[in-house]
Amino acid sequence: MASKTPSTPTRSGLRSAPRRKLLLGTAALSAASLLPRRPFAASGPATSAINTTGLAVTDEAVNVGILHSVTGTMAISETGSVEAEKLAISQINAQGGVLGRKINFIQEDGASDWPTFAEKSRKLLVDDKVAAVFGCWTSASRKAVLPVFEQYHGILYYPTFYEGLEESHNVFYEGQEATQQIIAGLNWIVKEKGAKTFYLLGSDYIWPRTSNKIARKHIENFLKLQVVGEEYFPLGNTEFNSVMNKIKLRKPDVIYAIIVGGSNVAFYKQMKAAGIDLVNKQKLLTISVTEDEILGIGGENIVGAYAAMKYFQSLDNPNNKAFVSEFKKMWGEKSVIGDVTQAAYEGPWLWKLACEKAQSFDTEKVIAASPGIEMKNAPEGYVRIHENHHLWSKTRIGRARADGQYDVLYETADLVEPNPFPKGYQ
Amino acid sequence: MIGGYSIGDLGSILAMQAFAGLILFSVFVLMALGLAIIFGQMGVINMAHGEFMILGAYMTYLTSNLFKAYLPAGAFSVYFFFAMILAFIASGALGLFVEWIMIRHLYRRPLDTLLATWGLSLIMQQAFRSIFGAREVGVDLPQWMMGSLPVSDTIQVQINGLFVMALTLLITAAVIVLLFRSRWGLQVRAVVANRPMSGAVGIDTRRIDRLTFALGCGIAGVAGAAFTMIGSTGPTAGQLYIVDTFLVVVFGGAQSLFGTIASALTISQTQSAIEFFLSGSMAKVITLLGVIGLLMLRPQGLFVLKVRR
Numbered sequence: 001m002a003s004k005t006p007s008t009p010t011r012s013g014l015r016s017a018p019r020r021k022l023l024l025g026t027a028a029l030s031a032a033s034l035l036p037r038r039p040f041a042a043s044g045p046a047t048s049a050i051n052t053t054g055l056a057v058t059d060e061a062v063n064v065g066i067l068h069s070v071t072g073t074m075a076i077s078e079t080g081s082v083e084a085e086k087l088a089i090s091q092i093n094a095q096g097g098v099l100g101r102k103i104n105f106i107q108e109d110g111a112s113d114w115p116t117f118a119e120k121s122r123k124l125l126v127d128d129k130v131a132a133v134f135g136c137w138t139s140a141s142r143k144a145v146l147p148v149f150e151q152y153h154g155i156l157y158y159p160t161f162y163e164g165l166e167e168s169h170n171v172f173y174e175g176q177e178a179t180q181q182i183i184a185g186l187n188w189i190v191k192e193k194g195a196k197t198f199y200l201l202g203s204d205y206i207w208p209r210t211s212n213k214i215a216r217k218h219i220e221n222f223l224k225l226q227v228v229g230e231e232y233f234p235l236g237n238t239e240f241n242s243v244m245n246k247i248k249l250r251k252p253d254v255i256y257a258i259i260v261g262g263s264n265v266a267f268y269k270q271m272k273a274a275g276i277d278l279v280n281k282q283k284l285l286t287i288s289v290t291e292d293e294i295l296g297i298g299g300e301n302i303v304g305a306y307a308a309m310k311y312f313q314s315l316d317n318p319n320n321k322a323f324v325s326e327f328k329k330m331w332g333e334k335s336v337i338g339d340v341t342q343a344a345y346e347g348p349w350l351w352k353l354a355c356e357k358a359q360s361f362d363t364e365k366v367i368a369a370s371p372g373i374e375m376k377n378a379p380e381g382y383v384r385i386h387e388n389h390h391l392w393s394k395t396r397i398g399r400a401r402a403d404g405q406y407d408v409l410y411e412t413a414d415l416v417e418p419n420p421f422p423k424g425y426q
Numbered sequence: 427m428i429g430g431y432s433i434g435d436l437g438s439i440l441a442m443q444a445f446a447g448l449i450l451f452s453v454f455v456l457m458a459l460g461l462a463i464i465f466g467q468m469g470v471i472n473m474a475h476g477e478f479m480i481l482g483a484y485m486t487y488l489t490s491n492l493f494k495a496y497l498p499a500g501a502f503s504v505y506f507f508f509a510m511i512l513a514f515i516a517s518g519a520l521g522l523f524v525e526w527i528m529i530r531h532l533y534r535r536p537l538d539t540l541l542a543t544w545g546l547s548l549i550m551q552q553a554f555r556s557i558f559g560a561r562e563v564g565v566d567l568p569q570w571m572m573g574s575l576p577v578s579d580t581i582q583v584q585i586n587g588l589f590v591m592a593l594t595l596l597i598t599a600a601v602i603v604l605l606f607r608s609r610w611g612l613q614v615r616a617v618v619a620n621r622p623m624s625g626a627v628g629i630d631t632r633r634i635d636r637l638t639f640a641l642g643c644g645i646a647g648v649a650g651a652a653f654t655m656i657g658s659t660g661p662t663a664g665q666l667y668i669v670d671t672f673l674v675v676v677f678g679g680a681q682s683l684f685g686t687i688a689s690a691l692t693i694s695q696t697q698s699a700i701e702f703f704l705s706g707s708m709a710k711v712i713t714l715l716g717v718i719g720l721l722m723l724r725p726q727g728l729f730v731l732k733v734r735r
Contacts, residue, residue, distance in 0.1 A: 231706055239453070241450065273574060
């Protein structure tokens with residue numbers, strides 16, 4: 001998808017979209033004028049001024065979409081994102097909404113099925129005329145909705161850390177792209193732990209493969225160290241005994257693991273059973289295990305592992321403390337918050353800031369206003385939107401505790417620049 | 427140097443790999459046993475087999491929580507045995523119910539049972555999701571079941587592996603005794619060999635079918651309980667096992683219990699050996715190709731029972 005030029009609508013889109021938008025726009029305007037005026041809009045600018053493209057904006061409210069899987073395999077991962085986005089929206093509304101409008105969300109279920117994601121995003125953009133969509137989780141679902149968002153000029157806020165190699169005019173990437181996560185983590189473990197040899201592992205699909213490619217190039221070409229093994233397992237693989245044997249024989253300083261989903265549970269349980277001691281003997285660095293995953297893995301199976309990502313629930317700063325307590329108040333005391341959940345929380349806020357800077361809900365104006373937007377109340381600290389639509393963010397190293405949380409050991413001094421097309425790493 | 431390893435390492439490689447292969451073998455047998463019984467006896471392809479396993483896993487999760495909440499700390503170390511019994515009862519009872527409400531109406535339509543049990547698997551997945559939440563649950567294990575026994579520096583024996591092996595041995599033995607030494611087993615084998623004739627001599631084939639289905643599901647439940655030690659427990663985790671399970675059963679020859687065991691042995695040893703010298707994904711590919719090739723030569727699977735149709 002990276003080869004496709006962003007923001008080039010297809011021909012049919014060019015022909016039909018303006019007229020349909022015009023029709024729907026006038027319909028929305030006349031409907032809005034019939035409604036009684038509510039206090040919510042008292043402070044905001046006139047609807048006609050901030051919505052020139054017929055989005056679902058009235059004098060009182062603006063509609064946005066939430067598009068995640070709440071059924072199917074991916075529901076495990078995406079539930080947290082839905083919760084975070086709803087929390088952010090309710091907080092923004094409590095502060096008076098966006099441009100004087102209350103945010104209403106329309107939630108659709110992608111059902112862990114990529115064509116469904118595309119169909120639902122078309123529904124949100126064409127039928128519901130939402131001003132922005134917060135959604136998707138896997139790269140596959142994002143790739144599926146990308147043409148839809150480009151054709152109908154929507155905005156997607158995408159929460160997951162991912163492999164990079166993409167930069168769409170219509171997408172804002174709230175998670176870290178691969179180099180942000182990988183390079184800082186590897187540098188740290190080499191500098192602080194004196195690691196010399198690495199064993200790369202991953203589930204067999206685009207994200208782990210691309211990430212390990214970057215990791216290998218960085219280890220071999222920049223750090224001048226050695227990769228002693230690289231291996232992939234089918235998604236959902238549940239047997240890891242052979243690779244445990246290989247690890248024992250090759251004795252790498254660091255196991256670099258990018259295993260996802262149910263495989264993760266099997267991998268760490270079997271590693272513990274195989275007697276590989278992550279606390280005292282073996283170093284393991286992962287970029288795929290957040291607090292969410294540890295719930296399933298069990299803290300005692302993964303205690304001692306290092307993780308490199310931008311957010312941990314245990315981060316000690318006032319923003320995060322407030323965020324964690326609000327999150328637990330809304331979704332229950334037992335909730336855990338992982339990296340992606342926190343990133344999803346930033347989506348509605350970044351969109352709000354961009355709308356206010358643009359003084360408009362028009363997607364093109366919001367997109368144009370976005371680069372340079374700073375979010376100071378982010379739980380992870382301060383983030384800023386880069387011209388390439390990714391976020392400047394710090395990378396942190398955490399070490400897993402037996403209670404399923406991470407101890408934060410290190411964070412980069414400066415924000416790490418997002419670099420979705422890294423030179424020398426492809 | 428072979429495969430990049432020194433000669434000195436090869437001894438421990440062999441020992442460890444043999445053991446890894448044996449664990450995989452036990453896992454395969456445990457997974458496939460329930461399915462093989464149902465498939466072999468009734469010709470029903472139970473697509474919801476994985477979900478019956480996960481029901482067992484969730485029963486283990488519930489039992490562990492109950493033990494933690496209501497019983498003294500010492501009792502926790504033995505909860506797993508109770509959990510397996512409960513898993514057997516729960517999955518077996520559900521199997522009984524499903525047979526009564528759905529499967530028995532479809533005996534003459536094997537393709538429809540495929541579709542119906544697949545639907546059942548979706549229903550069960552969503553039920554798990556509604557009851558236990560979409561996220562995976564972590565099942566706590568008693569301390570003695572984790573870790574490994576060190577034999578030498580590079581050779582370590584996983585305790586949970588030993589446990590699964592022992593359990594597999596026990597259940598397989600029990601099933602063999604049931605099938606070949608009990609009156610029920612005799613009736614089952616009679617029905618497999620010739621259904622109308624068994625009916626004619628007074629065997630209640632309906633009852634045999636129902637019990638067989640329940641037994642198969644119950645064994646799936648026990649397998650699921652055991653797999654909480656090595657795998658994940660989530661609404662869709664059953665799907666992770668189903669492909670391997672079918673592979674083992676079909677390759678072994680659907681109606682032969684010994685075929686299932688032999689095929690589990692072949693597939694597990696091949697897979698774990700290839701995995702060692704190549705990689706996880708390649709091992710799956712090569713194993714699948716091998717199985718497809720052999721099935722083209724022997725469409726009935728490794729072992730064929732003489733059956734009159």
